[in-house]
Amino acid sequence: MIAEFDAIRSLARQLRGTSNWNSPIAWRKKLASHGIPGLDAPLQFGGNNFSATQMVEFFAICGQIDLDLRDVPGVGHARIILQQEHINTVQQQIISRVVKSEDFVAVAITEEDAGSDIRNISTLALPNGKGYILNGEKLYVARLEQATHIIVFAKVIPSHYETISAFIVPIHSPGVNTKAIDAMGLHGVSFGGVSFHDVFLPDEFRLGNEGDGFRLFSDHFTYWRIAMAAAAVGCGRGAVNQAIDYLRKRQAFGGPIGRFTHLQQELSRHISHLHMTWLLVLSAADRLDSKKRAYVDAAMVKAEAVEAALDAADWSMQVHGARGYTTDLDLEKRVRDLKGLRVADGATDVLRGQVARELLGDELYDISLGRQTYTRHSVSLFPRNFWDQLD
Ligand SMILES: Cc1cc2nc3c(=O)[nH]c(=O)nc-3n(C[C@H](O)[C@H](O)[C@H](O)COP(=O)(O)OP(=O)(O)OC[C@H]3O[C@@H](n4cnc5c(N)ncnc54)[C@H](O)[C@@H]3O)c2cc1C
Structure with missing residues (x-):
């Protein structure tokens, strides 16, 4: 993995300030010889067969550089093809071309x-x-x-x-x-x-x-939501790193602004929330790699990681004062991008609703959606052990 990380970091140095900076397609083409577009594809398609636990590290580093680069590592939504039991020749060729960054x-x-x-x-x-x-x-x-x-x-x-x-x-x-x-x-x-x-x-x-749509959707988006959570944590971490530098550097009223304890408290809160969500990312990725049910874990971590990152990026903008409000820094971009991710791939409140459903059972969820007819079983409202239930 170290060689692949080095390739990404080295390309970041080359592309900074160029028009290709936030083009995932340009990055994929330039990183194809390092295997980055095929990291999570099976070996028979020319991929590296990396696990979810390995992949989240790549999504995090790409998100830290720029959230637009969340499409750089792996085959992306072509993974839906891989969720089938049988992959025909036409579909195999598409995967092989995605791995070589010829298709997207x-x-x-x-x-x-x-x-x-x-x-x-x-x-x-x-x-x-x-x-x-x-x-x-x-x-x-x-x-x-x-x-x-x-x-x-x-x-x-x-x-x-x-x-x-x-x-x-x-x-x-x-x-x-x-x-x-x-x-x-x-x-x-x-x-x-x-x-x-x-x-x-x-x-x-x-x-x-025919009729496999929901299964393909949930199998793929379990992985993809964990991946996007990792990218969001990276994006938030990048924003907080800039705040740390600025807290040390920026002088006001005769000293660095980092001496103000309310800013220290917020720094601690944001780093802690990002770290907590990163641990959730690792836990969800591990469940996926262990072939355990991870759909709700993915919903939880995607919702909470994006919200933690957005909160952190917004705070970092504030720490930077007027500079944070300009496009000279990338903080306003991080906020705009994270607002997109807050809705894309499952909106935060919809995903939180899925977590609540796990606790409350199907009945209340179905009633809330006017779907009494779909109720699979009634539940008691006594608290249940959430973590045990997920197995
Ligand atoms: C940047 C971006 C990229 C996207 N990319 C794609 C893409 O590539 N392909 C694609 O098909 N779509 C894509 N989308 C669309 C995205 O998947 C949908 O916007 C998302 O699923 C929400 O659907 P909606 O916009 O219709 O909102 P609605 O479903 O109308 O929901 C609006 C709001 O109502 C509330 N709400 C609705 N239902 C519930 C519920 N059950 N529980 C709690 N609250 C609820 C939530 O607050 C929600 O935010 C993208 C969206 C964005 C912003």
Whole structure:
């Protein structure tokens, strides 16, 4: 791992101040010879087969440099392909090209009326005997301009959420059109919408079986949320490091501002929260590597890491006074980027709701969502041992 870390640090020195600084695609291409884009891919695809515990270190260092670099290590959303029991030749080739940084994969789930409420998607992939015909529109999707392929979640039967399935769609397929949407941060990749008009998808573009969409989603996003939590902790740590320097350096009223105890107290609080969330990242990654259920751990750590990092970056801006408010420093960028991550890949309050569900049981959760019919079992409200339950 040391050689890979050195390659990332050395590239950071080369690219600082250039237009490629926050372009994950440029970084992936330059780091392909060091194996960085394939770190978490299996060996048979040319990857390094790194564990989640190893990968979080890479996401953290990239997040510390710049949150836009969260897309640099590993195969990213192409990992959805790897969650299948059988990966066909077409899909194997895509993974191999992603590992070499020739391909890049976006994921399109969100729609105008379906964000957190994924069951409500209306994009349809109707079977036509030879494959599927895809119609619909996705919004607020990252990476479309950089992507060679999009993994699209769609229903196979209208209104049947049980039939949500995933398909890999080449971005230049006839009937695929993208549009840009202005976003306040995370500009290293694009942000926008994509529409599908009678797009033909052969059977081999379907991932898993019809109706496997939720399983593929939760298997992949368990990993990805832990990864994004690690990137967030790194981003927050980078902001606090700048505050530490400034607390020592900045003179006011005859001495360094770091002598003010209220700033010392806040420094301690932010570093402690970031360290606590980092330990949660390691614990969640370890559960994943040990093949234990980690979906709720991932929800917990993604929510808390992003909030801790955002709190820390906002404080660091304040410590820097007017300088913190300028674009001469990257603190305002860290805040803008973290605000994006607070919503992307599961909004904080939705993820906290998943943790609460683990404690309260399905019944209250389903009632809160008006979903009494989906209740799987009723629960008592006596406190239960949260940690034991996760096994
Ligand atoms: C930077 C960025 C990148 C993104 N990239 C992608 C991408 O690549 N692909 C993609 O498909 N999508 C992407 N998204 C979209 C993202 O996944 C959704 O925005 C997110 O799931 C929330 O959906 P929504 O915006 O429709 O909010 P809604 O679901 O409408 O929720 C709005 C708010 O209501 C509250 N809320 C809703 N439901 C609940 C609940 N059950 N419990 C508690 N509170 C709730 C929360 O406060 C939530 O923030 C991205 C978004 C951002 C900001």
